[in-house]
Amino acid sequence: MDYLNALVALANFVIVPGLAYGSQLALGALGVTLIYGILRFSNFAHGDTMAFGTMVTILFTWWFQSMGLSFGPLPTALLALPFGIGVTILLVLGTDKAIYAFYREQKAKPVIFVMVSLGVMFMMNGLVRFIIGPGDQRFSDGERFLIKARTFKEMTGLREGLAIKTSQGITVITAIVVVAALFWFLNKTRTGKSMRAYSDNEDLALLSGINPDRVVMITWMIVAVLATIAGTLYGLDKSFKPFTYFQLLLPIFAAAIVGGLGNPLGAIAGGFVIAFSEVTITYAWKKVLNYALPDALAPDGLVQLLSTDYKFAVSFGILIVVLLFKPTGLFKGKSV
Amino acid sequence: MKKLLMASAAVALTAGTAFAGGHAKEVKLGVLFGFTGPIESLTPAMASGAELAMEEVTKSGKLLDSATVTSVRADTGCIDNGLATANAEKLLAEGINGLVGGDCSGVTGAILQNVAVPNGLVMISPSASSPGLSEMADNGLFFRTTPSDARQGQIMADILKERGVQSIALTYTNNDYGKGLADAIKSSYEAVGGEVTIVAAHEDGKGDYSAEVGALASAGGDVLVVAGYLDQGGLGIVQGALDTGAFDTFGLPDGMIGDALPNNIGPDLDGSFGQIAGSDSKGAEIYAELAKAAGFDGTAAYTAESYDAAALLMLAMQAANSKKPADYMGKVMDVANAPGEVINPGELGKALEILKAGGEINYEGATGVELIGPGESAGSYREIEVQDSKNVTLKFR
Numbered sequence: 001m002d003y004l005n006a007l008v009a010l011a012n013f014v015i016v017p018g019l020a021y022g023s024q025l026a027l028g029a030l031g032v033t034l035i036y037g038i039l040r041f042s043n044f045a046h047g048d049t050m051a052f053g054t055m056v057t058i059l060f061t062w063w064f065q066s067m068g069l070s071f072g073p074l075p076t077a078l079l080a081l082p083f084g085i086g087v088t089i090l091l092v093l094g095t096d097k098a099i100y101a102f103y104r105e106q107k108a109k110p111v112i113f114v115m116v117s118l119g120v121m122f123m124m125n126g127l128v129r130f131i132i133g134p135g136d137q138r139f140s141d142g143e144r145f146l147i148k149a150r151t152f153k154e155m156t157g158l159r160e161g162l163a164i165k166t167s168q169g170i171t172v173i174t175a176i177v178v179v180a181a182l183f184w185f186l187n188k189t190r191t192g193k194s195m196r197a198y199s200d201n202e203d204l205a206l207l208s209g210i211n212p213d214r215v216v217m218i219t220w221m222i223v224a225v226l227a228t229i230a231g232t233l234y235g236l237d238k239s240f241k242p243f244t245y246f247q248l249l250l251p252i253f254a255a256a257i258v259g260g261l262g263n264p265l266g267a268i269a270g271g272f273v274i275a276f277s278e279v280t281i282t283y284a285w286k287k288v289l290n291y292a293l294p295d296a297l298a299p300d301g302l303v304q305l306l307s308t309d310y311k312f313a314v315s316f317g318i319l320i321v322v323l324l325f326k327p328t329g330l331f332k333g334k335s336v
Numbered sequence: 337m338k339k340l341l342m343a344s345a346a347v348a349l350t351a352g353t354a355f356a357g358g359h360a361k362e363v364k365l366g367v368l369f370g371f372t373g374p375i376e377s378l379t380p381a382m383a384s385g386a387e388l389a390m391e392e393v394t395k396s397g398k399l400l401d402s403a404t405v406t407s408v409r410a411d412t413g414c415i416d417n418g419l420a421t422a423n424a425e426k427l428l429a430e431g432i433n434g435l436v437g438g439d440c441s442g443v444t445g446a447i448l449q450n451v452a453v454p455n456g457l458v459m460i461s462p463s464a465s466s467p468g469l470s471e472m473a474d475n476g477l478f479f480r481t482t483p484s485d486a487r488q489g490q491i492m493a494d495i496l497k498e499r500g501v502q503s504i505a506l507t508y509t510n511n512d513y514g515k516g517l518a519d520a521i522k523s524s525y526e527a528v529g530g531e532v533t534i535v536a537a538h539e540d541g542k543g544d545y546s547a548e549v550g551a552l553a554s555a556g557g558d559v560l561v562v563a564g565y566l567d568q569g570g571l572g573i574v575q576g577a578l579d580t581g582a583f584d585t586f587g588l589p590d591g592m593i594g595d596a597l598p599n600n601i602g603p604d605l606d607g608s609f610g611q612i613a614g615s616d617s618k619g620a621e622i623y624a625e626l627a628k629a630a631g632f633d634g635t636a637a638y639t640a641e642s643y644d645a646a647a648l649l650m651l652a653m654q655a656a657n658s659k660k661p662a663d664y665m666g667k668v669m670d671v672a673n674a675p676g677e678v679i680n681p682g683e684l685g686k687a688l689e690i691l692k693a694g695g696e697i698n699y700e701g702a703t704g705v706e707l708i709g710p711g712e713s714a715g716s717y718r719e720i721e722v723q724d725s726k727n728v729t730l731k732f733r
Contacts, residue, residue, distance in 0.1 A: 279546055
């Protein structure tokens with residue numbers, strides 16, 4: 001029996017990747033949930049907004065790198081992030097003015113908004129591919145690891161290594177900071193309170209003198225910030241490819257719905273639920289159990305509940321179960 | 337206005353037929369590779385290889401009374417059966433006389449069954465290596481200048497055994513190529529007494545592979561064999577396994593051999609090994625020189641096989657003295673194998689002359705072509721090791 005090695009193996013292959021992936025999903029789901037709560041529709045263009053923001057960040061990163069600018073051990077992309085956010089804010093405000101504002105004036109039904117966002121998604125999809133191409137782009141630089149698996153083994157003398165990538169560390173820390181800032185904004189500032197009021201009861205909010213245009217504008221700005229940060233973190237941790245961002249839409253929506261659409265706390269919880277369920281249910285527990293159990297009980301097989309082919313099925317299985325038994329999601333959101 | 341349109345259309349039509357008449361002695365070869373998709377980094381050099389052979393033949397002016405050979409390129413997407421079939425039909429409509437392609441195994445099977453067999457088109461694939469293609473009903477229309485993966489599985493098992501590897505974890509890209517190769521590696525390796533701890537599929541085009549890497553790491557093994565694509569999931573798996581320290585050494589079959597992989601991963605990949613179809617015949621050197629002069633890398637994956645595929649098509653046409661697939665399909669095996677005068681790359685003109693005079697040739701080409709059984713290469717492989725972030729050829733098997 002060797003609990004320490006079991007714990008390290010679990011941390012290395014389940015907890016660390018799960019935390020990073022969960023944070024990325026949570027940031028993405030927050031954006032989706034804000035739009036749903038305040039503008040009252042499911043924004044299918046969110047994945048491609050993330051791709052657009054990341055693309056702009058990458059272009060600035062390359063420009064900074066060519067000028068020899070760097071951020072020491074941290075990736076240069078963090079320096080470029082504010083610029084990426086700025087351009088993305090302009091893009092989403094532009095699409096809102098040109099497209100969504102028209103339908104808002106018509107008081108169009110939510111389902112029409114959803115279809116409109118689908119159209120916006122395809123346009124952004126094309127725009128990103130047109131500018132940066134459909135291929136893989138790598139833009140991470142600086143120190144790659146906080147702890148390397150080999151160094152960890154030498155330091156501790158354990159048989160299992162623990163690796164933490166810089167990008168994983170940055171992802172989790174940034175996610176905490178962003179979420180804290182968002183909650184402070186929503187709960188403590190006047191603008192944040194007016195946004196929540198608008199979300200809770202639109203007519204009452206209008207009667208009490210809240211300017212709806214301002215609420216809508218600020219919502220889009222926050223969403224652009226969240227999308228760009230989430231996309232850039234994901235790209236730093238893995239790699240940037242427009243198609244994978246488009247596919248990210250599925251787990252992000254799953255996370256938002258599991259948590260409860262329109263509820264920011266739920267979006268965060270949902271992100272981690274989806275990420276950990278994907279990693280843990282398809283994980284082969286053999287190694288961990290071999291360390292944790294006495295020899296007589298150690299398993300011969302892989303102890304894998306489901307083959308990794310089914311990892312997407314897992315998140316959607318959870319989604320269906322939640323919708324069946326708790327249609328408003330784990331945290332009370334709006335029913336879908 | 338309407339009349340003017342009609343008139344110009346009529347003029348264009350007659351001009352078109354006039355041109356067609358002028359090109360009666362034209363041979364058109366389709367080049368159908370995945371210029372987009374998982375192996376898009378390999379295909380440009382492959383197409384250049386095929387076109388090098390066509391240019392050589394055109395310049396010699398000895399094919400079928402000095403016909404010019406033109407290449408028509410089209411895309412398979414490597415994993416997109418619909419696209420590949422549609423493009424094969426498009427090539428057929430453009431009047432090709434033979435097809436160099438497809439590239440990946442799945443689309444090659446689809447093109448063969450849906451387009452080549454119904455229309456009687458001869459196709460020679462330089463890179464489709466799935467064992468399943470050997471058994472597919474092809475009416476004698478399908479050949480490949482690359483060996484079946486059943487053979488590659490044996491080679492990989494031999495290399496692993498010689499290096500003293502006791503156990504491997506095995507992951508494959510979830511398609512015809514990956515599954516066929518993984519099965520071949522597993523059965524051959526177990527036959528020589530090795531242990532396969534896990535066989536797990538991965539999907540291409542995903543961002544996150546931590547679940548797959550976690551499962552592979554837990555199963556353990558001395559080496560992780562990745563039967564995938566270097567532009568796709570294969571890269572993600574190798575990167576993830578290195579980052580978490582799950583595996584240090586990788587077994588890399590042909591889909592993972594290419595300069596892009598060591599370039600993207602960096603020095604951590606040093607010491608990993610694998611194999612790719614290739615031979616130490618004199619032809620390989622000559623071909624590399626020819627390719628260099630033409631401005632591309634002749635040692636890149638499957639470009640020599642592409643040259644050979646195009647050359648075989650044209651030599652068979654000359655041997656049958658016809659560019660009709662039904663006439664020359666029976667001649668492909670004849671020109672590829674002994675007896676006859678040995679033909680190396682750059683000697684296509686000489687070969688055409690011998691054939692015209694009624695003689696026999698044994699086309700060796702850039703890869704030491706020897707077609708066996710259902711028209712596939714007997715198979716020699718280059719054993720590769722990654723040293724200083726470069727793919728280095730250790731020896732030939």
